[in-house]
Amino acid sequence: MILSNGSWSAGIIGTGSYVPEAVLKNSYFEERLDTDDQWIVSRTGIKERRRVRPDIATSDIATYAALKAIEDAKLKPEDLDMIIVATVTPDMAFPSTACIVQKNIGAENAAALDISAACSGFIYGLSIASQFIKYGSMKNILLIGAETLSKITDYNDRNTCVLFGDGAGAAVISSVEEGFGILSTYMGSDGRGGELLKLPAGGSRLPASEETIANSLHFIKMDGSEVFKFAIKIMGEAAEKALSLCGMRKEDIDYLIPHQANIRIIESATKRLKIDKDKVFINVEKYGNMSAASVAVALDEAKRTNKLNKGELVVLVAFGGGLTWGSAVIKWS
Numbered sequence: 001m002i003l004s005n006g007s008w009s010a011g012i013i014g015t016g017s018y019v020p021e022a023v024l025k026n027s028y029f030e031e032r033l034d035t036d037d038q039w040i041v042s043r044t045g046i047k048e049r050r051r052v053r054p055d056i057a058t059s060d061i062a063t064y065a066a067l068k069a070i071e072d073a074k075l076k077p078e079d080l081d082m083i084i085v086a087t088v089t090p091d092m093a094f095p096s097t098a099c100i101v102q103k104n105i106g107a108e109n110a111a112a113l114d115i116s117a118a119c120s121g122f123i124y125g126l127s128i129a130s131q132f133i134k135y136g137s138m139k140n141i142l143l144i145g146a147e148t149l150s151k152i153t154d155y156n157d158r159n160t161c162v163l164f165g166d167g168a169g170a171a172v173i174s175s176v177e178e179g180f181g182i183l184s185t186y187m188g189s190d191g192r193g194g195e196l197l198k199l200p201a202g203g204s205r206l207p208a209s210e211e212t213i214a215n216s217l218h219f220i221k222m223d224g225s226e227v228f229k230f231a232i233k234i235m236g237e238a239a240e241k242a243l244s245l246c247g248m249r250k251e252d253i254d255y256l257i258p259h260q261a262n263i264r265i266i267e268s269a270t271k272r273l274k275i276d277k278d279k280v281f282i283n284v285e286k287y288g289n290m291s292a293a294s295v296a297v298a299l300d301e302a303k304r305t306n307k308l309n310k311g312e313l314v315v316l317v318a319f320g321g322g323l324t325w326g327s328a329v330i331k332w333s
C-alpha cells in the first residue's frame, strides 16, 4: 500500500515476547555430557535455557509473541501492512514463516517475508521496517525475531548445545512523534566468515540424504573461539557506528540492549562503550543465545520492566552467523 512519499519518524509502538515453559538447566547437560555447571556459567554466563515441545514450530511461538505486540500497540491484525520474521529456524524453506504467522493472526492486509541474518536478524529487520515507515509507504509493520534452535542443536556436542535456547520476540514499528524513534541503523556483513557458524545441510548445497543425517550435518557447527574474537571486536564498533550516523556519542547512551550470546562478550562491549552495568540489559543467564529472538525478547523484557523511558537513547547491537552485525539507536518514544 503506497500512502505518500514523505519523511516520517519511525519508532516502536508495541512489543511482546514468548519463551517456552520447559527449562533446561545446566544440570541437564552435566548428567549427559563431559561438562559442568561451573564451566558453563564461568565461560558463558548461562544457567538455563528454554526448549519447545517437539510438536511446536517457530511460527507457533512467533505467533504468540506477535499477538502480544499487536495488543501492546493497540492495533488489530488487519492494521498491519507487512510482517517480517527474522529466523534461521523457519518452519520450512517455503512458505515463509512470516506467511504462516500472517495466516495465524489474520493479518489479511499484510505482505509477509522472512529474513536470514542469524543473530543480527531482528536489527536487520528493524532497519528494513524503518525505511518503509520513514518513507511513508507503510503505516504499521510487525517485526518478529523467533527461533527454535533446539531443532538444529546437536545435544551430543558440548561445544554448542549448552549455548542455545528457544524463544520469540516481536515489535510493531509505526510512525512516532517527530524527533523520536529510530534515529539510525547500521548493518554489516563478511561472508568470508560464513564457515565459522553454519548449518551445513538441508539446503541446495547439501540436500538431506542418509549421509548428511549420518554425519550430523543438520545441526549447528561452530568455531566458538573465532566467533568469540569477532564478537568482541564488532559489538563495540557497530554500536559506535550507529551512534555516529545520528550524531551521537557513546556518552549519550542511556540504555544498551546487546545480543545475548555470552556474558563475557556483553561485558567486553560494555567496557569499550564505558557504560555502567546497570544500564545494560542482560537475560543470557535465563535463556542462553536465542539468535534472532535474543534482542527481540530483551527489548520486550526491558520495556515491561520499565527500563526504557521516554526521551532516553537506547542502543541495540548484535552479531551473528554470516557473518553479520547490526546496530540501532532509538530515542525511546
Ligand code: UT7
Pocket: 034, 035, 036, 039, 040, 043, 044, 119, 158, 159, 160, 162, 197, 222, 224, 225, 226, 227, 228, 231, 261, 262, 289, 291, 319, 320, 321
Ligand atoms: O550468536 C553467535 C553465536 N555464537 C557465539 O556467540 C559463540 C561465541 N563463542 C563463545 O561464546 C565461546 O567461544 C564459547 C563459550 C563457545 C567457548 O568458550 P572459550 O572460552 O572460547 O573456550 P574455548 O573455545 O577456548 O575452549 C576451551 C575448552 C576446549 O577444550 P580444549 O580443546 O582446550 O581441551 C573445549 O573443548 O573448553 C572445551 N569446552 C567445554 N568444556 C566443558 C567446550 N565446550 C565445553 C563445555 N563444557 N560445554
